[in-house]
Amino acid sequence: MKKIRVGIIGTGFMGRTHTTAYKNVTNIFGDEVVPELVIVADVVEGAAKAFAEKYGYKRWTTDWKKVVSDPEVDLVDISVPNVYHCPIAIEAAKNKKDILCEKPLAMSADEAIExxxxxxxxxxxxxxxxxxxxxxxxxYVKELIASGKLGRVVNFRGMFDQDFNNDPEQMHEWRMLKKESASGALGDLASHTISLSQYLVGDISEVCGMTQIIVHERPDPKDPSKMLPVENDDLVQFLFTYENGAMGAIFSNRLASGRKVALGYEIQMTNGCIVYNQERQNEVQIYHHDDDKRERGFKTVLIAPGHGDYGKFYGGAGIGLGYADQKTIEEYHVLKHVAERKPSEINFRFGMKVMQVIDAVLESAATHKWVSIEKVK
Ligand SMILES: NC(=O)c1ccc[n+]([C@@H]2O[C@H](COP(=O)([O-])OP(=O)(O)OC[C@H]3O[C@@H](n4cnc5c(N)ncnc54)[C@H](O)[C@@H]3O)[C@@H](O)[C@H]2O)c1
Structure with a gap:
């Protein structure tokens, strides 16, 4: 059993989700790695205090610098708005702390590279x-692609649409401000689609994109009679090429009527096709061109033991996992990487490449030109 002492910064949606996941890690994965909840920070004093009491953090503070310098903390968990990710991560690294950072990694590719x-x-x-x-x-999809059974990837079509901002009375928030979030749907939603594309198919080398703001102002949550400007993209679309020669396109709209968490892809391959939609996260559609000609068609494969860590949850196929389970799996692997001092595949370098794509799309949208992505050593 190895104990990993956690200090978390941010008590919002992600702070709660990460903490619930830490608490669930041993229930699912046993006591190989055990998180100890040491300290929580939030700029809102009442939130930090209530969070510590509710979830059992030993201490609380309003100053994130106290978390990154705390001698009792091994892992710093960054669950605050985007503008704080890199400044906190850099201080944490100076204090030799390991880091879990929410997406997107940075406000710009340059900041991510640094x-x-x-x-x-x-x-x-x-x-x-x-x-x-x-x-x-x-x-499982990653293994299937690597096996070569479906041939080689020629095209990735991805999306992430949600309609949570569709209500015109939806308040303004930090995600709509350039100085706190940088991009809008692109960094908030499409970053997940880019991450899937990068994880499953490979690195992107060139993009051509466009962005649009659909609703230009939102009520100020402090005084709803006043309106505040929406500064970043509600809608983004871009074409791209991969280093391996395949092509792709990603679409994201944070006001897409009817779409709740429509994060998905169609991966077209020389001998088959794979289709996934997060709204049905426990299944994937697979087409195999080698099937008997009379029986060709997409088949639905339900999540099953043998697919990644699913077997740790259930012995039978198709019982199904949820969003919180993904975070439990994530936090387990982060703790394990920390305990074993082994680099994670989904590390800062991975997040940096996603940021390079985001910046290239913004540049392309501004210049109306294709933009290449440089390899960073
Ligand atoms: N992986 C995912 O599926 C996912 C989902 C939502 C959000 N996120 C990411 O998580 C991060 C946080 O988003 P959220 O939805 O939890 O936001 P949120 O607004 O719900 O919570 C943010 C919290 O951070 C606190 N905070 C702000 N500035 C701070 C500072 N300087 N020091 C300490 N605390 C501070 C706020 O008071 C608030 O409690 C963002 O980067 C976002 O992109 C990821």
Whole structure:
């Protein structure tokens, strides 16, 4: 049994989700790695205090610097708005803390590159909160693609649409401000689709994109009679090519009527096709061109033991996992990487490449030109 002492920064949606996952890790995976909840920070004093009491963190603070310098903390969990990710990560690395950071890694590709170099030089373990990659279905899809049974990937069509902003009375929030979030749907939603594309198919080398704001102002939550400007994209679309020669396209709309968590892809291959939609996260559609001609068609494969970590939850196929389970799997692997001092595949360098794609799409949208992505050492 190895104990990993956790300090978390942020008590919002992600702070709660990560903490619930830490608490669930031993229930599902046993006591190989055991998280100890040491300290929580939030700028809102009442939130930090109530969170510590509710979830059992030993201490609380309003100053994130106290978390990254706390001698009792091994792992710093960054669950705050995007603008704080890299400044916190850099300080954490200076204090030799391992890091789990929510997506997107940074406010820009340059900031992501700088942070990646700093954490790599410090030799700390890093991981990104791309939880959708932790769905055991995705490990299976990755294996299936690598097996070559369906041939080679020629085209990836991805999306992430949600309609949570469709109500015109939906309040303004930090995600709509350039200085706190940088991009809108692109960094918030499409970053997940880019992460799936990168995890399953490979690195992107060139993009051509466009963005649009659909609703230009939102009520100020402090005084709803006043309106605040929406500064970043509600809608983004881009075409791209991979280093391996395949092509792709990604679409994301944070006001897409009827779409709840429509994160998905169609991966077209020379001998088959794979179709996934997060709204049905326990199944994947697979077409195999080698099937008997009279029986060709997409088949639905339900999540099953043998798909990634699914067997740790249930012995039978198709019982199904949820969003919180992805986070439990994520946090288990982060703790294990920290305990074993083994780098994670979904680390800062992975998050940096996603940021390079995001920046290239923004540049392409501004210049109306294709933009290449440079390899970073
Ligand atoms: N992986 C996912 O599926 C997923 C889902 C939602 C959000 N996120 C990411 O998680 C991060 C947090 O998003 P959220 O939805 O939890 O936001 P949120 O608004 O629900 O919570 C943010 C929290 O951070 C606190 N905070 C703000 N500035 C702070 C500071 N300087 N120091 C300490 N605390 C501070 C706020 O008071 C708030 O409690 C974002 O980067 C977002 O992109 C990831």
């Amino acid at each position: 942070a990646t170099h700093i954490v790599e030089e410090a030799g700390v373990i890093t991981a990104m909160g791309f939880n959708y990659l932790r769905n055991p279905i995705q490990s």
